Amino acid sequence: MKIAVSGGGTGGHIYPALALIREIKKRDKNASFLYIGTENGLESNIVPREDIPFKSIHITGFKRKVSFENIKTVLRFLKGTRDSKRMLREFKPDVVIGTGGYVCGPVVYAAAKLGVPTIIHEQNSIPGLTNKFLSRYVDKIAVCFEEARPFFPEGKTQLTGNPRASEVVNYKGKSGITALGLDPAKKTVLIFGGSRGARPINNAVIKTLGELRGKPYQILYITGDVHYESILKETELHSNPENVVIKPFVHNMPELLPGIDLAVTRSGATTLAELTALGIPSILIPSPYVTENHQEKNARALSNEGAAELILEKDLTGGSLVNAIDSIILDPSRLMEMKQAAKKMGVPDSADRLYTLMNQLIKK
Incomplete structure (x- = not known):
């Protein structure tokens, strides 16, 4: 099984991805992974320390007000999509999972356009702009709060919770x-x-x-x-x-x-x-x-x-x-x-x- 994962910017997007990867490794010793993030995000330091293959693209988020910078962001998105398609074609994943952050936009969008099965994971009760955008293209949407359901297409959305929860319950005592x-x-x-x-x-x-x-x-x-x-x-x-x-x-x-x-x-x-x-x-x-x-x-x-x-x-x-x-x-x-x-x-x-x-x- 080959799994490509993307998530970045903050630990809230990265740690759930790593928790899921660790769970998959326990169940499938032969599983292989590719993590696509950005060089400037925390993921560029955290992911390689976990001995997970890491590649990066350059992408920034949209400004919420009219700005010339948003034109640059569109151009970066298009280039990021092209770069992501190249990486995914080389890796040939069975599924692509996005756990949030701007970097997921071009990566998961590229996977959807290539016909690769896709999942996005939304940790918060109010989804971010990237996951709202991707919800139109992905196959499944995993949420952690029931409050997030109304923001997504009903038929695609499922309550899964956050994989980090499964890690903490393995510890006992004081x-x-x-x-x-x-x-x-x-x-x-x-x-x-x-x-x-x-x-x-x-x-x-x-x-x-x-x-x-x-x-x-x-x-x-x-x-x-x-x-x-x-x-x-x-x-x-x-x-x-x-x-x-x-x-x-x-x-x-x-x-x-x-x-x-x-x-x-x-x-x-x-x-x-x-x-x-x-x-x-x-x-x-x-x-x-x-x-x-x-x-x-x-x-x-x-x-x-x-x-x-x-x-x-x-x-x-x-x-x-x-x-x-x-x-x-x-x-x-x-x-x-x-x-x-x-x-x-x-x-x-x-x-x-x-x-x-x-x-x-x-x-x-």
Whole structure:
């Protein structure tokens, strides 16, 4: 079996693709892959480290207002389509899967025009422009939120969830948090704003350090690499509480999550897939700086079902954050209700669903 994959720009597009590739490798030792991305995206560094053949095309996204740059983008799209056709003809894939980002546009479009079976995977509740465009040409559309269905042709669309969810459920126990010096007997709150951190979340946490001292729960606070040194200087002024462990970044998040009782985080699609797969309640602070405000829509999908509490960034303060944490972690019945609601929304067999959909398409 030969599978071509394209997805890029952010980890939210790349990590689901890699999770699916790992799942396929487990099931088919003879499967071969080609990943098509861009040289400027994160994928150019992440994918080759996974020992996956990688090729690149040059493509940029459309500006949402009238701009001469959009003419250049059209020309890049046409060249990217030609380059993608050449790569696909050489590789001869049985299926092409796009997981989002501008690079998927010419790659998946080229595959469709060549008559290769195609699937796009939409992680968010509000689809991006690329997947909306491609939905007219692909054979199948896999979504992670029911809220995304109305944006796509009904007959093509299927709820599969995010393949990252299938990876985190393979980890059990609390070894991840004990390795970081946390007490496995205590309730644990994870606060993180993604790999680069989130300044508004960091500002709120710093203001609460004195108040967090003496709380009956412990906190794992991941600042993001770029903020770590400045946060350490701030904590020296406040005398860092013993129940707050601060780290710049954690590479083994799937191993860590089973030991977490409550997460405070942004509402990127991959993060939410991981949390719901494990039934972890959350306090979500969506980034307002993303396309079509999709993080807030993601967050509301969970908060409307009782799986999360939503705090808009404009309403975030140290006081509102501590009050929200206390209202959940110190209330056993509410914590359990939120766990059950989160678990109900999870799709732990998402990789299996996407793999099955892919096989059905190939065998047609």
